[in-house]
Amino acid sequence: MNDKCRVHPDRDVVWVSGELCGACENRLRSAQLRINRGLPITPTQGRTVHGMGRWPAAVRARFDEEELKRAEIDKPRTLARRLRGADAYGLRVSSRMTWQQIADRCGFSRDRDAIEAAQRYAELSDLCWPPRVRVTRQEQAYLLHGQGSSWHEAALALDYHSGSSARRAAQTHAKRHGLQWPPPNSEE
Ligand SMILES: [Zn+2]
Numbered sequence: 137m138n139d140k141c142r143v144h145p146d147r148d149v150v151w152v153s154g155e156l157c158g159a160c161e162n163r164l165r166s167a168q169l170r171i172n173r174g175l176p177i178t179p180t181q182g183r184t185v186h187g188m189g190r191w192p193a194a195v196r197a198r199f200d201e202e203e204l205k206r207a208e209i210d211k212p213r214t215l216a217r218r219l220r221g222a223d224a225y226g227l228r229v230s231s232r233m234t235w236q237q238i239a240d241r242c243g244f245s246r247d248r249d250a251i252e253a254a255q256r257y258a259e260l261s262d263l264c265w266p267p268r269v270r271v272t273r274q275e276q277a278y279l280l281h282g283q284g285s286s287w288h289e290a291a292l293a294l295d296y297h298s299g300s301s302a303r304r305a306a307q308t309h310a311k312r313h314g315l316q317w318p319p320p321n322s323e324e
Contacts, residue, residue, distance in 0.1 A: 139159045143187040153194035164199050169205050175260060182209035218260070220244065221253030228254060228267045232275075232313060272311035277302045293319030 141147040147298075150158040150185035167181035176186065185204045188195070195201070210218070220242045226240045239250035258265040271279075273294050280290040287299035296302040310317040 142189060142192075143184050150195070153192065154198075155192055156184075156188070156195065160188075164195070164204070167204055168199055171203060173260075176208040176210045176214075177204070178210055179212055179217060193242065205290075215251055218257060220250075221255075222261075223255035224250045224254040225257050225263065225267055227269055232269070272309065274305040278309045278315065278319055280308035281306055 139149045139152060139155050141149055141160055142155045144157050147159075148158040148192070151161050154161065156164075163181045163184045167177040167185060169299070172179050172183070187209070191201050198299050204227035204270050223242050224235075224238050224244070227233055227241065228235070233241070236252050238254075239247045242250060244250040244253065255265055255269070258267065273296075276294055277287075277290045280293060281287060281303075286291070286305045288303070290301045290306070291297070291302035294302060296305065306319065307317060309315070310319070
């Protein structure tokens with residue numbers, strides 16, 4: 137006497153009074169979360185929302201039918217673009233890549249497109265813009281010395297216990313990122 141999912145007739149229902157498979161139930165839940173965050177729902181979520189026909193009472197009791205049916209549905213292309221925006225944003229924060237390098241890596245044709253996608257993602261996700269790039273202590277040592285600080289001063293500023301450990305840290309950074317060594321403008 138197993139029922140089948142109203143949206144997927146090949147799948148048994150796991151939520152009997154709702155007559156939906158587990159995947160559909162999860163999709164409704166995620167769709168509701170996206171709406172609460174001001175985001176359009178995904179095409180797959182849209183298929184569950186609109187593919188159910190008349191909503192059973194059990195579904196209506198747990199999810200806001202009107203709101204879900206009214207929700208804007210992401211076009212697959214927009215969605216792919218948004219995911220790439222998230223990637224671009226993440227790369228910018230965690231690496232020292234330029235926007236052009238990020239564009240190449242994520243498949244944008246121009247750096248401008250990568251920036252726009254990342255900015256849109258930041259807006260939708262309440263993240264700061266422009267992205268705050270994470271600067272490591274090693275990089276700070278490299279930069280400080282390049283700006284004219286001695287290794288000793290860099291060590292004091294960055295809490296290295298000696299000038300030579302600050303220097304080693306900066307050199308590690310330079311090597312890893314293929315930067316000039318010693319840093320340009322330094323007295324060394
Ligand atoms: Zn289903």
